[in-house]
Amino acid sequence: MKKLTLALLSSLLTLAFVTPAFAQDTDRSINSYNREVAVQYSVLRDIGEMGAGILVDFGKALKPGISLVGEFNLNRFSSMEESYTQVAGGVRFGRMAGSRSRVFAQVMAGPQTSFGSTGFAIQPGVGLNTKMGRRVDAKFQVDFPIVKWEGETYKQVRVSVGLGLPFGSR
Numbered sequence: 001m002k003k004l005t006l007a008l009l010s011s012l013l014t015l016a017f018v019t020p021a022f023a024q025d026t027d028r029s030i031n032s033y034n035r036e037v038a039v040q041y042s043v044l045r046d047i048g049e050m051g052a053g054i055l056v057d058f059g060k061a062l063k064p065g066i067s068l069v070g071e072f073n074l075n076r077f078s079s080m081e082e083s084y085t086q087v088a089g090g091v092r093f094g095r096m097a098g099s100r101s102r103v104f105a106q107v108m109a110g111p112q113t114s115f116g117s118t119g120f121a122i123q124p125g126v127g128l129n130t131k132m133g134r135r136v137d138a139k140f141q142v143d144f145p146i147v148k149w150e151g152e153t154y155k156q157v158r159v160s161v162g163l164g165l166p167f168g169s170r
Contacts, residue, residue: 027099028131032166034061038139040162044075044084046154051075051084055141055160059092061168067092069106073158086112086145088123100131112147119149129164137164 035058042055053075059067073086088110097103108123125143132138138161145156 028096028102028166030064030094030096030102032168033059033067033094033102033129034166034168035059036067036164036166038137038162038164040139040141040160042073042075042158042160044073044145044156044158046077046084046156049077049079051077053083055158055162065094067094069108071108075158082114084112084114086110086121088121090123097128102129102137103127104129108143112145112149114149117150119147119154121145121147125158127160129166132163135165135167137166138162139164 037058038056040055040057042053044051044053053073055071055073057069057071059069061067068089069092070089071087073084073088075084076082077084088108090106090108092104092106094102094104103126105126106124108121108125110121110123111118112121113119123143123145125141127139127141129137129139141158141160143158143160145158147154147156
């Protein structure tokens with residue numbers, strides 16, 4: 001648990017110091033996010049336990065600033081010897097915050113499977129893409145899944161950090 005938290009904090013600190021050095025070339029616009037793909041390291045907190053995993057998401061703009069998005073997330077809880085798997089889809093609203101960063105809010109929904117059962121999750125979240133290179137972003141995201149599973153409601157928190165690849169006009 002301590003190693004996981006330490007790894008996440010060191011990744012965020014590294015990202016904070018490295019990002020400005022990479023963001024020296026041209027500016028980015030909201031049209032740069034016409035299509036996007038991201039791969040992130042994620043940490044999910046549920047019922048007092050922490051699980052580490054991977055999050056892969058993608059998006060396709062309907063119009064500038066509004067995208068249809070989908071994701072696949074897998075978190076492994078070694079203390080419970082269990083994995084949580086989630087597939088979700090929804091909508092993302094983004095806005096440029098300066099010439100090199102985009103902030104976004106999203107709402108997603110989909111099934112979450114754990115302990116051999118499948119529940120349904122509604123997942124609001126927020127995040128930030130910061131330009132690191134011509135076609136690479138650092139991506140930070142926080143989601144708040146609310147899962148209805150076997151008659152109970154569980155409130156989770158997931159923090160993710162990784163790389164995003166925006167595709168679109170400059």
